[in-house]
Amino acid sequence: MSRLSEQILAYAERQSEGVPISAKSLLHLGNRAAVDQSLSRLAERGQLIRAGRGVYLRPITSRFGTRAPSVEQAVEALAAQRGEVIVSNGAAAANALGLTTQVPVRSVYLTSGRSRKMSLGKQVVELRHAPRWQLTLGSRPAGEAVRALAWLGPDKAEEALMTLKRRMPPGVFGELVAAAPQLPTWLARSVGKAAYG
Numbered sequence: 001m002s003r004l005s006e007q008i009l010a011y012a013e014r015q016s017e018g019v020p021i022s023a024k025s026l027l028h029l030g031n032r033a034a035v036d037q038s039l040s041r042l043a044e045r046g047q048l049i050r051a052g053r054g055v056y057l058r059p060i061t062s063r064f065g066t067r068a069p070s071v072e073q074a075v076e077a078l079a080a081q082r083g084e085v086i087v088s089n090g091a092a093a094a095n096a097l098g099l100t101t102q103v104p105v106r107s108v109y110l111t112s113g114r115s116r117k118m119s120l121g122k123q124v125v126e127l128r129h130a131p132r133w134q135l136t137l138g139s140r141p142a143g144e145a146v147r148a149l150a151w152l153g154p155d156k157a158e159e160a161l162m163t164l165k166r167r168m169p170p171g172v173f174g175e176l177v178a179a180a181p182q183l184p185t186w187l188a189r190s191v192g193k194a195a196y197g
Contacts, residue, residue, distance in 0.1 A: 004030050005038045009047060012058040018073025020081050021048070021056045051078075052118040059121075068121035071107050075125065084113040085135045086127065090151025093144040098167070099152065099160050110134055110147065136182050141168065142175035146183065154186045161194035 007029045012021055026035045043050040049057045049068050057074060059066040068074075079086040087093075089108040094100045107123060110130035118125045134150055137143030145164055149157045165173055177195045180188040 002038060004034055005042055008035070008038050008042060012048065012056075015058060016077075017060055018057065018069035019077045020051060020074065021058070022054050022081065024054075049119070049121060051120060052116060055118070057120070068123065071120060071123065071125055074118070074120055075109055075127075078118070079111075082113060084111050085138060086111045086113075087135060087139050087143060087147065089128070090134075090147040090149075094148035094151050094160075097141075097144060097148050097164065099148050099163065133182050133184060136179050137175060140175065141172045142179065145172075145176050146179065146187075149187055149190070154190070157187060157190040158193060161190055165194055 008021075008026055011026060011029070015021065021039075023032060023035045023039060026039075029035060030038075039048065039056055040050075042048040043056060046059070046066070049059055051057050051074060055078065057069055060069055075086050078084070086109050088096070089104065089110055091100070091102065091104045092108075095103055107125040109125065109127050111127045112132070112135055113127070113129065115129045116127050118127060134147055135143075136146050145168070149160060152160050164176070168176075173195075177191055180191040180195075183191065
């Protein structure tokens with residue numbers, strides 16, 4: 001193994017679990033071409049996991065063998081590294097809030113960045129670019145409510161809002177009401193009816 005590869009592995013070992021490693025974060029160790037080549041070789045050997053274009057993760061070793069980091073950890077770390085907003089999709093948010101019993105089969109997240117796929121071991125995570133209003137309030141409960149309502153659509157939003165009003169703490173529902181001006185007209189109207197109707 002080359003000295004550069006050893007240095008990259010040592011750097012990866014110092015990172016927290018699930019923190020993505022990119023070539024740009026390793027330029028202090030060597031030139032870009034050499035770093036890219038070493039990262040690629042480490043991924044081929046299974047010492048790093050290639051999560052996407054230019055993004056690598058350190059596999060987690062336990063007494064049961066090695067595995068990829070959890071999807072949530074990897075997505076949170078990627079969001080922090082790239083400066084993007086990345087949140088759960090509407091179906092997952094609706095399920096988490098108890099508005100549907102459907103459980104999403106695929107891992108899909110909404111992002112302020114470009115649409116792309118990320119591989120974590122055998123699992124593929126899809127990152128879909130979303131309009132800014134769907135990313136409003138981020139991962140907070142009121143933000144999950146916005147995405148759940150968008151997923152449910154205009155026909156089911158008012159009924160779902162009445163359910164949310166009963167279940168959510170008043171402060172959280174108030175956050176949703178305060179965000180209404182940022183939402184599409186149909187959703188803002190439904191939020192207003194639920195809040196003041």
